[in-house]
Amino acid sequence: MTDTVLDIRNVSKRFGDNLANDDISLSLAKGEIVALLGENGAGKTTLMSILFGHYVPDTGSVSVMRQMLPPGKPRAAIRAGVGMVHQHFSLAPNLTVLENVMTGTESLWSLGSNVSAGRKKLIEISQRFGLKVDPDARLGDLSVGEQQRVEILKALYNDARILVLDEPTAVLTKLEAETLFSTLKDMARQGLSLIFISHKLDEVMATADRIVVLRGGKLVAERNVGETSKAELAELMVGRKVTRPVREASTPGEIVLEAAGITVRSGGVDRLKSVDFRLRAGEVLGIIGVSGNGQAVLAQLLSGTIGRSAGDLVLFGKGAGDLTVADAVSSGIGRIPEDRNRDGAIGEMAIWENAVLERLPEFSKAGLVDRKAGIAFATKIISAFDVRGGSPTSRIRLLSGGNMQKLILGRNLIEHPRILLAAQPARGLDEGAVAAVHERILEARKAGTAVLLISEDLDEVMALADRIQAIVGGRLSPSVNAEDVDARRLGLMMAGEWGGSADAV
Amino acid sequence: MRFERREHRSTLLVIATPILAVIAALAIAGLLIAAAGAPVFEAYWKILTSAFGSRLSATETLTRASPLILTGLAAAVAFRARLWNIGGEGQFYLGAIAAAAASAHLFAGLPSLLQIPLLFIVGAFAGMVLLLVPLWLRLRFSVDEVVTTLLLNFVALLFVSMLIDGVLKDPAAFGWPQSEAVDAAARLPKLLARSRLHIGLGIAVVIAFLIYFVQTRTVFGVQSRAAGLNPSGAVFAGVPLGRTLVIVAMISGGLAGLAGTIEVLGVKGYVTTDLSPGYGYSGIVVAMLANLNPLGVVLAALFTATMFVGADGMSRSMGIPTYIADVTVALSLLSMLVAVFFTQYRIRR
Numbered sequence: 135m136t137d138t139v140l141d142i143r144n145v146s147k148r149f150g151d152n153l154a155n156d157d158i159s160l161s162l163a164k165g166e167i168v169a170l171l172g173e174n175g176a177g178k179t180t181l182m183s184i185l186f187g188h189y190v191p192d193t194g195s196v197s198v199m200r201q202m203l204p205p206g207k208p209r210a211a212i213r214a215g216v217g218m219v220h221q222h223f224s225l226a227p228n229l230t231v232l233e234n235v236m237t238g239t240e241s242l243w244s245l246g247s248n249v250s251a252g253r254k255k256l257i258e259i260s261q262r263f264g265l266k267v268d269p270d271a272r273l274g275d276l277s278v279g280e281q282q283r284v285e286i287l288k289a290l291y292n293d294a295r296i297l298v299l300d301e302p303t304a305v306l307t308k309l310e311a312e313t314l315f316s317t318l319k320d321m322a323r324q325g326l327s328l329i330f331i332s333h334k335l336d337e338v339m340a341t342a343d344r345i346v347v348l349r350g351g352k353l354v355a356e357r358n359v360g361e362t363s364k365a366e367l368a369e370l371m372v373g374r375k376v377t378r379p380v381r382e383a384s385t386p387g388e389i390v391l392e393a394a395g396i397t398v399r400s401g402g403v404d405r406l407k408s409v410d411f412r413l414r415a416g417e418v419l420g421i422i423g424v425s426g427n428g429q430a431v432l433a434q435l436l437s438g439t440i441g442r443s444a445g446d447l448v449l450f451g452k453g454a455g456d457l458t459v460a461d462a463v464s465s466g467i468g469r470i471p472e473d474r475n476r477d478g479a480i481g482e483m484a485i486w487e488n489a490v491l492e493r494l495p496e497f498s499k500a501g502l503v504d505r506k507a508g509i510a511f512a513t514k515i516i517s518a519f520d521v522r523g524g525s526p527t528s529r530i531r532l533l534s535g536g537n538m539q540k541l542i543l544g545r546n547l548i549e550h551p552r553i554l555l556a557a558q559p560a561r562g563l564d565e566g567a568v569a570a571v572h573e574r575i576l577e578a579r580k581a582g583t584a585v586l587l588i589s590e591d592l593d594e595v596m597a598l599a600d601r602i603q604a605i606v607g608g609r610l611s612p613s614v615n616a617e618d619v620d621a622r623r624l625g626l627m628m629a630g631e632w633g634g635s636a637d638a639v
Numbered sequence: 640m641r642f643e644r645r646e647h648r649s650t651l652l653v654i655a656t657p658i659l660a661v662i663a664a665l666a667i668a669g670l671l672i673a674a675a676g677a678p679v680f681e682a683y684w685k686i687l688t689s690a691f692g693s694r695l696s697a698t699e700t701l702t703r704a705s706p707l708i709l710t711g712l713a714a715a716v717a718f719r720a721r722l723w724n725i726g727g728e729g730q731f732y733l734g735a736i737a738a739a740a741a742s743a744h745l746f747a748g749l750p751s752l753l754q755i756p757l758l759f760i761v762g763a764f765a766g767m768v769l770l771l772v773p774l775w776l777r778l779r780f781s782v783d784e785v786v787t788t789l790l791l792n793f794v795a796l797l798f799v800s801m802l803i804d805g806v807l808k809d810p811a812a813f814g815w816p817q818s819e820a821v822d823a824a825a826r827l828p829k830l831l832a833r834s835r836l837h838i839g840l841g842i843a844v845v846i847a848f849l850i851y852f853v854q855t856r857t858v859f860g861v862q863s864r865a866a867g868l869n870p871s872g873a874v875f876a877g878v879p880l881g882r883t884l885v886i887v888a889m890i891s892g893g894l895a896g897l898a899g900t901i902e903v904l905g906v907k908g909y910v911t912t913d914l915s916p917g918y919g920y921s922g923i924v925v926a927m928l929a930n931l932n933p934l935g936v937v938l939a940a941l942f943t944a945t946m947f948v949g950a951d952g953m954s955r956s957m958g959i960p961t962y963i964a965d966v967t968v969a970l971s972l973l974s975m976l977v978a979v980f981f982t983q984y985r986i987r988r
Contacts (some may be wrong), residue, residue, distance in 0.1 A: 437875065438877070439874055439875060458877070459874075459875070459876070459877030460877050463877060469875075471875055476869070476871050476872065477871055477872055477874075477875040478872065478875065479869075479872060480864075480865045480868050480869045480872045480873065480876075481868070481869065482868045482869075483861075483864065483865060483868060487861060487865075491861070491862075491865060491873075491876040491878075492875075492876040492877050494858050494861065494862070495858075498857075498858045501857050501858050501859065502856050502857055502858070503856055503857060503858055503860075503861055505856075
């Protein structure tokens with residue numbers, strides 16, 4: 135290629151026993167979008183950290199515009215025109231957008247700050263790339279998608295010609311992600327070169343020109359987007375054929391959970407408005423919706439962490455009263471929280487403590503915790519659910535996202551719950567872990583568990599659910615059979631257009 | 640250079656941390672001693688001999704350590720659950736005055752075996768009440784307890800000052816503001832004859848082990864740890880957050896109140912406004928030095944008491960200001976915080 139802007143040559147990096155990057159070479163042309171695809175731990179982030187000067191490679195070199203970058207110097211990388219958009223933004227929430235963007239661009243020793251020039255430049259860039267943002271808004275008041283826009287603007291403000299985005303869609307809603315990708319394409323058309331790190335096949339196929347697959351620290355394949363398929367990429371990424379499990383036909387049993395006219399009011403707003411649904415043993419009911427439409431509240435309600443303002447909840451044929459967490463757990467509701475790091479685990483506590491925390495009454499005698507039984511319980515989950523990366527006594531924070539999710543699934547499913555409440559169960563997981571989670575959910579369904587699946591991932595819901603209801607603005611649509619709808623119809627339902635044609639429950 | 644989270648913390652590292660921190664603090668304080676023109680090693684030797692060189696000094700150091708263990712535990716228990724109780728000093732005084740008043744008026748004449756436990760309960764209860772108020776404000780109105788507990792220290796101290804210059808004033812004290820003496824039967828038995836060392840030390844150490852047991856083995860201990868480490872995760876797992884904090888506050892405030900009770904029953908026998916040389920505040924330092932470990936609190940309290948008693952003696956014989964003790968303890972705290980950081984992170988280049 136004639137217009138090579140970035141050339142990574144034979145880079146290797148070892149951490150202890152772990153060869154994170156093994157002789158990787160990669161180049162990037164002007165105006166090109168390259169996707170760096172790989173599972174968690176494949177070495178994507180390490181490679182980008184070397185490019186950006188956060189890490190010094192053991193061997194190999196990085197050159198930008200035919201100039202060799204000195205290793206381990208982020209400043210040199212920035213000056214050469216490399217911009218990084220981190221997965222966890224490196225922005226200060228108490229500063230304004232403009233202040234955030236300008237931070238680090240001026241000498242610490244200069245007394246004044248040339249705010250008006252900065253503002254002019256920021257507005258100019260934001261118009262050129264269609265990244266709309268209010269320079270004087272406080273960063274903390276912005277949505278996650280807007281904060282990411284600021285992070286991109288900050289890189290562009292530093293005159294970046296090469297932009298690296300680390301899992302840019304991990305924190306975004308579907309709609310925000312689509313906006314982001316059209317912006318990225320526009321930036322490429324204007325001559326910027328982009329690398330984005332991802333493990334999501336759809337977005338990679340839709341956005342990138344070229345796809346580079348890393349596995350176990352090695353570059354295993356390089357494909358132009360027209361010459362490959364999702365199936366091939368998945369296989370390259372995982373190293374074996376991955377097949378997402380298929381839902382078999384089944385006949386659902388009796389109704390185990392019935393909600394009628396449930397309303398949840400908080401802060402003067404109806405978070406849920408007169409919601410109705412019925413959940414039967416041995417079926418998966420999918421609740422689909424763009425996040426922020428009340429599905430989190432529904433999950434909290436059924437988890438027992440918040441109460442309802444009106445409506446009836448009938449659990450196993452009996453009124454559920456004020457459902458508490460203890461009620462939910464003891465009556466056999468397995469719960470997978472939407473945010474596993476915030477709600478699903480106490481990072482600094484041991485794996486076994488996390489396994490038994492919600493069922494301490496079972497694992498204690500006279501107020502004393504039965505440590506032995508707890509460890510045995512955790513050991514059982516670890517082996518039955520193939521949790522890797524930790525022993526029962528190691529802290530749960532050390533587990534990868536997928537393994538933590540397997541543990542959370544395990545602590546719920548190992549006791550064969552009658553109901554499983556799964557909120558965004560595969561969010562942020564890589565392809566192999568998604569398949570494992572889905573398989574477990576379908577297994578539970580087969581064993582007669584009633585599954586309430588809350589998700590914003592269309593593919594996930596269509597693959598797992600027997601019936602689907604959409605949630606929009608706190609209201610729940612009538613249910614439709616999964617066989618009778620396609621992605622287009624579901625998209626309409628998520629937009630609130632569910633018409634009058636509901637299928638019978 | 641950047642900091643990277645350590646994946647594993649070895650036991651050796653955890654044990655070595657406070658020791659290295661104290662050594663670092665002594666080294667830095669040594670520079671100050673040298674700057675004051677005194678030989679450093681001799682000064683430290685003097686501190687050690689002044690604190691433990693004779694029967695009198697050793698018992699004095701242990702007597703000082705007893706309330707520090709209790710106030711240290713009070714802070715450690717609360718901090719573990721992320722309840723920032725800075726009000727140990729006020730709870731200490733309230734516990735002391737409540738016990739002194741109850742002994743002089745309510746329980747006077749009761750035999751020791753009955754009276755002393757009753758006074759412990761009264762004193763602990765007073766400390767509890769003083770912490771439950773800020774906790775209620777936090778749970779009900781989200782008022783930051785750092786501010787309320789800190790300011791209540793002054794309220795408590797002035798309240799005690801009012802009492803001992805008013806209704807509880809000892810008429811036999813020649814006009815000095817001090818409370819009436821506690822009943823003779825309420826005085827704590829001595830641990831050693833001809834010394835000020837009383838059974839409070841044993842009580843404090845036993846309580847430290849008890850707290851350790853509660854924190855590591857009981858349902859309440861696991862739940863309060865979860866509540867402190869990740870409140871929303873704890874709520875999801877069904878931990879009653881409010882109730883857990885109330886119990887934590889009762890233990891924390893109770894311990895600080897008990898520290899005051901034991902000090903007044905064990906050492907002085909009456910309350911003045913200089914009963915505590917800042918035991919409540921030093922308890923925070925002790926807890927942090929111990930990395931909030933209840934058994935570590937015992938050792939940290941011993942270290943702090945050693946520095947304070949030893950520095951007094953060293954200052955008399957070498958002419959260095961006793962403030963060197965404050966400086967050393969403060970430096971230990973700072974180096975401990977740095978050391979704890981390095982048990983969690985490593986430096987990568």
